[in-house]
Every structure is written in structure tokens, then in C-alpha cells.
Amino acid sequence: MNPTYGSVAVIVVAVATIAIGAFGLRISRTTSDFYVASRSVGPMLNASAIGGEYLSAASYLGAAGLILAFGADMLWYPVGWTAGYLVLLVLIAAPLRRSGAYTIPDFAEIRLESTQVRQSATVLVVLIGWLYLLPQIQGAGLTLRTVTGAPLWVGEVGVAVVVLVNVVSGGMRSITFVQAFQYWLKLTALLVPVAFLLIAWHGDGSPTPTGEWALPLSGATEHDLYRTYSLILATFLGTMGLPHVLVRFYTNPDGRAARRTTLLVLCLLGIFYVLPAAYGVLGRVYASDLIGQDRTDAVVLELPERILGGTSGDLLGALLAAGAFAAFMSTSSGLTVSVAGVISQDVIGRRLPGVVSFRIATVVAVTVPLMLALAAQRLPVANSVALAFAVAASTFCPLLVLGIWWQRLTDAGAIAGMLAGGLASGTAVAATIVDSDRAGWVGALLSQPAAWTVPIGFVVMIIVSLATPHRMAPGVVRTMVRLHTPEQLDLDRGPWRPQRSR
Amino acid sequence: MVVTEEIDAQTALGEVYLRSLMRSQLRLAVGILGLVGIALGGLPLLFATAPESRRWELLGIPFPWLALGVLVYPTLIGAGWLYVRQAERTESRFAEMAGE
Numbered sequence: 001m002n003p004t005y006g007s008v009a010v011i012v013v014a015v016a017t018i019a020i021g022a023f024g025l026r027i028s029r030t031t032s033d034f035y036v037a038s039r040s041v042g043p044m045l046n047a048s049a050i051g052g053e054y055l056s057a058a059s060y061l062g063a064a065g066l067i068l069a070f071g072a073d074m075l076w077y078p079v080g081w082t083a084g085y086l087v088l089l090v091l092i093a094a095p096l097r098r099s100g101a102y103t104i105p106d107f108a109e110i111r112l113e114s115t116q117v118r119q120s121a122t123v124l125v126v127l128i129g130w131l132y133l134l135p136q137i138q139g140a141g142l143t144l145r146t147v148t149g150a151p152l153w154v155g156e157v158g159v160a161v162v163v164l165v166n167v168v169s170g171g172m173r174s175i176t177f178v179q180a181f182q183y184w185l186k187l188t189a190l191l192v193p194v195a196f197l198l199i200a201w202h203g204d205g206s207p208t209p210t211g212e213w214a215l216p217l218s219g220a221t222e223h224d225l226y227r228t229y230s231l232i233l234a235t236f237l238g239t240m241g242l243p244h245v246l247v248r249f250y251t252n253p254d255g256r257a258a259r260r261t262t263l264l265v266l267c268l269l270g271i272f273y274v275l276p277a278a279y280g281v282l283g284r285v286y287a288s289d290l291i292g293q294d295r296t297d298a299v300v301l302e303l304p305e306r307i308l309g310g311t312s313g314d315l316l317g318a319l320l321a322a323g324a325f326a327a328f329m330s331t332s333s334g335l336t337v338s339v340a341g342v343i344s345q346d347v348i349g350r351r352l353p354g355v356v357s358f359r360i361a362t363v364v365a366v367t368v369p370l371m372l373a374l375a376a377q378r379l380p381v382a383n384s385v386a387l388a389f390a391v392a393a394s395t396f397c398p399l400l401v402l403g404i405w406w407q408r409l410t411d412a413g414a415i416a417g418m419l420a421g422g423l424a425s426g427t428a429v430a431a432t433i434v435d436s437d438r439a440g441w442v443g444a445l446l447s448q449p450a451a452w453t454v455p456i457g458f459v460v461m462i463i464v465s466l467a468t469p470h471r472m473a474p475g476v477v478r479t480m481v482r483l484h485t486p487e488q489l490d491l492d493r494g495p496w497r498p499q500r501s502r
Numbered sequence: 503m504v505v506t507e508e509i510d511a512q513t514a515l516g517e518v519y520l521r522s523l524m525r526s527q528l529r530l531a532v533g534i535l536g537l538v539g540i541a542l543g544g545l546p547l548l549f550a551t552a553p554e555s556r557r558w559e560l561l562g563i564p565f566p567w568l569a570l571g572v573l574v575y576p577t578l579i580g581a582g583w584l585y586v587r588q589a590e591r592t593e594s595r596f597a598e599m600a601g602e
Contacts, residue, residue, distance in 0.1 A: 075570035090531040215556045228546045270575030277571040486593045492510045
């Protein structure tokens, strides 16, 4: 790839991100902008913003890379990332918006009236956030290496610095417009090149990859039926527990709007996720040597040069690189804001003034995953993201689903369930990060843990709640009124307001 | 007492109203997820138990790729649309009954 075009594209995106962040500083100083925005943001803009923040390096680069390497079974990644929003829509979208919670710890506190649950949820938000930031940072290193030939650490440190500057300066966090723009940028950056690539492919006589690769459950991976179902469970149920997803729901004016926005998000994701499969198949035809080099995550970036070549290949490659960087920036910024938010609110607390505390928290929120990225073994980006989904599905999914639909959930049950699900999935994740090549059932169970860790989370939460009926939240009925009744009814919904607006 | 007062005072009747609202919404959610779960979750089982299904072709495209690469998305969107419509109906019925 021509390093000049690629570098220019990446630098333009980075500078634009910081510039918009600096501009945003002037028009938005506090998180309460979400409240202001909530009155003026329409569902389409809001849905684009959710999509922009959600579509990460794993969606943009990782899914195509996995499809190139492992074939049809990997189609479940984009399917699961979309279906996760359907599950979120039908089980939690409207009640969560009505709860008034700004973060998952907020929700835990509202519903269970306990600060210990809040603190447990805080720890989990930070851990899941870091686990999700890790592949974003590694993906940035990989992109910059592919584009410019720079060593991996340059892109990793680079994206961390840009995100840090951006978040500390106050940009992006409250600017729905920027995240909405990111969705359309990412969609365009994948859609335009693929049109040219498909025309060239058609001119080549439409060669299609064949053999076992094109078949699901081909047996190339051990225990692939188990792995498929476990992945389905992790992605379908994990989406709702990602730290940066919930915050965006606050910009909906009410529960009904939250539903309609989520439906639009489903449409936007459905359009986007058709594309990784196309890149994966084209990659199988034109770039299968990447598998041997262990660089399948680069397939999206390299295809224009390989198929088209020349200036058009360079330009389209630069467009793809710009989109990839946009993906790291938007998701990493969203995650960093969420992680830093809970660190500053629940860990640093009132010992320091709010702005100072948030800035310190941001430095911590970015530095830890950066260190991990520099030190850890490289997993394929999408695999690594799937582990974060598995932890979220084993901990926050039971908390949210049972909290919303089951009055008898207690604080003790919630903590025990999150602890059990978190320990089980966390152990599996740690074991996989240390060594991702274990064989047999052990390897399958550890690298795709959701199928056994999600039930652990649910069962422990239910059993401990049933054993501690005296710990039910005293105001649970009032909270259920708050969660489930339409806003237009004049009802007593309890006094709770998010801390930030107090 | 009108319905909203019953709910606010947490009388037995008020709880019945709340419970019936929650129950119909949960039933809807579980129904939608069940349908999608069977349709999507059935695919790996189909591929595993009837391996020749992996080689079916529709319009020249292998069935697994058509299903998982394209058709699944309109299905999810359709399920979401159906859910939103029904959930809003349930809520307006509840609001009407509560004297809105």
C-alpha cells in the first residue's frame, strides 16, 4: 500500500477527531448535555450515533479477517452483533430508559437500593471496558503497520494518545452529531471500495472460493457446534452489557423513543454487517496468503491494492484506513468515557473536584489497556472482542434481565451472580489470553465460555435471591412502576435521579 | 379510586394492574425471542444434523451464506418492528384503561 496516501488519511482522521473534540469543548462542558440533547435529538440521529459508537475495529476489520481465515462459521459474529440489539430491544430498551439510569451501576443502585451492588457493577464496567479497549488499541497498531509500515507500538500508543487528548478535552462524549457522522463515515468507507472491488472481481470471471471453507461446521475447528452456540449466546446476550452502549440510551426522550431508536439501530447495523462477509470472501480469493502470515485482520485494508492496484487501489485503501481509524477512535472514546466516568464517580469520588477526578480517571482508563496491548499476546481482534461479550453476557445480562423482569431479585443475589459469572468467564478469558491454542474440550470451553458461564450467572443470581427474600429492595414495586409504565401516565415513580444531575 | 391511584397506593388491585402489564410485555418479548431463537438457533442444528443442507443453493448462492450473510438481517429487523408495534399497543391499551 502507498504509505503516503495511507498516512495522510490516518492523520486527517486523527486531527479531525481532536479538532472536533476541541470545538466540542466550547459548546459542551458537562455531561448534562445529554439531558439537553435528549430533548432535541431525533431517533435517526440518535440511532446513527449508537451505530457509530458501536461499530468497532472488530466489526470493521476483524469480522472479515475471521471469515477469510475460518469461513462460514464466522458469519455468526456479525449476525450476533446485530441480534444483540434485538435482544436488547425486546428485553431492556424501554425499561432501562425509564429507569433514568445513566450507567449500569446507576441501574443497579436504583433497582436494588444498595451501594454494594453499585460497587460490584462498577468494577465489572471497568474490567469489561478494558477488555474491549485492548483489541481496539491492538487493531490501531495493526492498521498503522499495514498502512505505513510503522512498528505495532506506534499505532497503539498513537490511538491511545489521541483518545486521551480527545476525552480529556471534553470532546466527543456529549456530541451525538460526531458519533452519528462516524457511522456514515464507516459505512461509506466500506461500501464505496467494495463496489469497485466487486466490479473488478466480476471482470475476473467471478472466481468463488470452494471446498470445506465455504461450509459451516466443516470440522476444521474442534467442537465447532459447541463453539457456534456459545458464540451465539455471548453476542446475543452480551451486547446489552457493554459499558458504552447504555449511556447512549439516555439521549432518548422516553421509553417509547428508546424502542424506536433501537429498531433503527437494527436497520443501520443490518446494512453495515452485510459488508464484512463480502470482504471475507474476496479476501479468500485474492489474499489467502494473509492466513499463513497471521495477518488476516489486515484483509480489508489490503484488498484494493491487490485487486485494483495503481492509484485507485491506493486511494480506496486510504479511504478504508481512514474508516478503520474512525472505528478505533469512536469506540475507544466511547468506552474510555464510560470507564473513566465510573472510575471518577465511584472510585475517586468526592476527594477531588469533578473535572480533575475525571481527567485522572481518563488517564488510568487508557493507560491500563495500552500496557496490556503492548504486553499481551495478539489474538485476532474479533476473538478478543468476543471474550468481552462473554463476560458481559455472564454478568450484566442476568443483572439487567432479572432486575427488570423479576421482582424477587435481591442485592445479595445480584452480587453473587455477577461474582460467579464474572469469575467463571474471567478465568476463561485470562486463560485464553495467556494461551489461545489449547486443544480439545478445554480449549473450546475456555475460548468460547459463554455457553457455560451465562447459565452460571443466571442460576447463582436466582438461587441466592430466593435464599435471601428478606433482602428484597423495599421500594421494588415503585421501581417496577417506574420501569414499565408509559411516561404519559401520572404516577409516583420514586425519587431517584442520576447523581450527575443532582 | 382510579387506576393510577391504586397503583400509587400499591393496593392489591394496583399490583394486579402492574403485573398484568409486565406479564403481557414479557410474554411478547419471550415470544419474539423464541421465534428468532428457533429460526436462527435452528440453523447450526440443521447444518449439523443434515449436512447436505450446507450445500443447498438458492439463486446460485450457497444457502448458509445467503441465510447468515443476508437474509438474517431483514428477519431481525422484521422481528424488531413487530415487537415495537405490539409493545406500543399494549402500552396504549394500558394507558387508556388507566384513564389517560
